Amino acid sequence: MPTISDIARLAGVTATTVSNVINGNHKRVSPQTVARIQAIIQREGYVPSMAARSLKTNASKIIGVFNLIVPEESGGSFQDPFHSALLTGIELELRRSDYFMMVRTVYTAEELLEFLSNWNIDALILTGILNQGFYEQLKTQPAPFLLVDSEVHDESRMQVHLKDREGGLMATRHLISLGHERILFCGPAPMEEGVIKERLMGYRQALQEAGLPFVQERLLLSPMGIREAADLGRALALRDDFTAIFATADVLAAGIMAGLQNAGRRIPEDISVIGFDDLPVAQLTVPQLTTIRQDVVQRGRAAVRMLLSSLAGKKPDNITFPVELVQRGSTGPARR
Amino acid sequence: MPTISDIARLAGVTATTVSNVINGNHKRVSPQTVARIQAIIQREGYVPSMAARSLKTNASKIIGVFNLIVPEESGGSFQDPFHSALLTGIELELRRSDYFMMVRTVYTAEELLEFLSNWNIDALILTGILNQGFYEQLKTQPAPFLLVDSEVHDESRMQVHLKDREGGLMATRHLISLGHERILFCGPAPMEEGVIKERLMGYRQALQEAGLPFVQERLLLSPMGIREAADLGRALALRDDFTAIFATADVLAAGIMAGLQNAGRRIPEDISVIGFDDLPVAQLTVPQLTTIRQDVVQRGRAAVRMLLSSLAGKKPDNITFPVELVQRGSTGPARR
DNA sequence: TTGTAAGCGTTATCAG
C-alpha cells in the first residue's frame, strides 16, 4: 500500500501538493503537476487511507443504517423484506457518492451511541421502533439523522414521509366498496404518532365514512415474521366474524393468506386480503396480493440524498411519498 | 467526545496507562489504577476512536461482506432472501465480537480492490459469482477471505461448504420416488466447480440411478428474482413435457409455483415442485414448499467464526454443512 | 504554484 508521501516522492513534490490534487483543489496546483501526479497515483494504485483521513478531518465517510428492534423480535432485521428494499435503495444511491454504509441492528440506545462515537459516523438512517426517550438521546449526538417509518413525530426533523393515513384509507375504502363491512386490521402494535397509527386512522376514517362501527376485536396486533403471520392466518380461519383483512405489510398479508388457505379458506371467495408496500413478495401469493403500493427503494434513495445534502451544508426539504392502490386477485366481493 | 488524554488527565496518569487499561493489558497496571480509570471512562462515556486505532494498528475491526453480482441482474443483493439470511447470521455472530461489518454489492474486481485498500478491511466474506480471474486478484490482497457458495473451488482456502450434490440427489430421488420421470432442473447458470453445478450433478446422478435419461431441454436457466421466476412459471404452464420441477432456490421455486398456479396448474396434482434452502418464504406458498433444508443463518455464523479465528492467528478447519429433505405439500405422486 | 510544520487519537517501544 503506497502512502501519500510515496506518491509525493515519486512525483518530486511534497505531500501537500498530492493532497491538493486528490481533493480536487486544482486551482492550487499547476495543470502539468496535476496530470503528472494523477498518472503516478494511477500507476501505483494509490488509494487514500480512510483511517488517516477520518482521524484528521473528524469525518468518516460512513453512513450508519440502523434498525432498532426490541430484543424479543430478534433474529435480526435482514429478514424483513421492507428493510431489504430500503437497503437496496440506500446502497444504490450511496454508491454514486463517496460514502459507505455500515448496517447494524440495534437493541438499545446505549448500543447505538457507543457505536456512533466509536466510528464517528457522519450521518444516520434509522428504521424500526424509535421511542421518545431514544429519540431524545439521539438529539444529543452531532450527526444528522433521518427517520424512516419511525414512531416519532417531529416536523422540524428530516424525514422521508409516506401518505400512511391515505394508504389506510384507500385500502379500507377498497374493501368497503366491495361490500365488506367487517374488516380486520392487522399490524404491529401502533405507537403514538407512528406510521401504523396513521394507517389505523385511515382505516377508522373509512369505516366512519361508510357508517360502519369500529370494533376493538377487529384490531389485531401481530409480529412481522412470516411464520407468525401464517400461524395467525390459521388461527383466523377459526373465526367467523369478518370477511376481509387489511394487513399493514405485504409479508404479514402473505403469511396470513397462506395460513388461511392452508386451513381451507378460499381467497378472495371466503375472505379478501389487502396488504401494504407492494414488495416482490406480493407477487408470490396465489391469487396475487392486492396492496397499497409505495416505492420503498426510492424512499431509500431519497433518504440518502437528503442526508448527503445536509452534510453538504444545505437544509433539504422534507419529502412525502405517495401511495397507490394496486388491485390484484386477493380482494373480491364480500360473500353474503 | 472525550479522548484518551482527557481520561488520562482526569485520572492523573498518562495516555499510555489508559491505553493499557482499555486493551486489557492489566498486568502492566495496578488493580487500583485499573479500577479508577475504568470508573472515569464509564463516567465520561469515553469510547476509543476507531480511526486513530485503525491508523496506528493498521487494522480496522471491519469485516467486509461483499456480494458479487453481474450488472445485469442489478437492483442490489438485499432482495435475495438467501443473502438476507446469511447477513442475519453474520451479524448475529459479529455482534458478539468487537468487529463490525460493511456490506457492499460489488460489480467488478476493481471496485472491490479499491474498497479494500480504502478501508483496510480486516477480513472478507464473499458471496455470489466469483470467477477465476476475480479470485486470482483477490489472492493478491492481504486480508483473509472466505467464500460462501461461490463458484470457485479451492480446497486450500477457507470455505463454508454445503453438501450441495447430496441436496440435488435427495431432491431428485424424492421426486423419482413419487413416480416422476420427467423432471425439470431450474437454477442460475452453473459454472465450473460451483454449487449449482454440484446440485446439478446430484440431479443427474439420481436420474442415472433410476435409469432415467438426462434431457437437455429439461435444464432451465433462470435469474433469481421473484418476478422473473413467476414469469417462468407462467411460461412453463404451456409446456407439457414434465411433471415435476427441482428449483435450486426457494425463491425460485415459490415464484415458479405462483406462476404455474396463476396459469391454472394445480400443485402438486398437476406438477410437483421442490425447492432448496428452506427459507421463511417456503412457508408462504400454498401448499407449503417441499424443500432441501440448509441452515443459512448458522452458515453465516460459522463464516464469521472462521474468519475471526483466522485473524487470531489460528488455522480453522473447513466446515461442511448438511442438508435435509423437508417434505411439505408441494410434491406429490406423479399423474399418470 | 509549491513547501513547512503541526496535529488528529491512538499504540508501541523503551526507559525509569
Add this chain to the structure above:
DNA sequence: CTGATAACGCTTACAA
C-alpha cells in the same frame, strides 16, 4: 507499575 516519545497517513494554515 508508569511515563515520555515517536509514529501511523493525512489535511490545513501559513509561509515562501
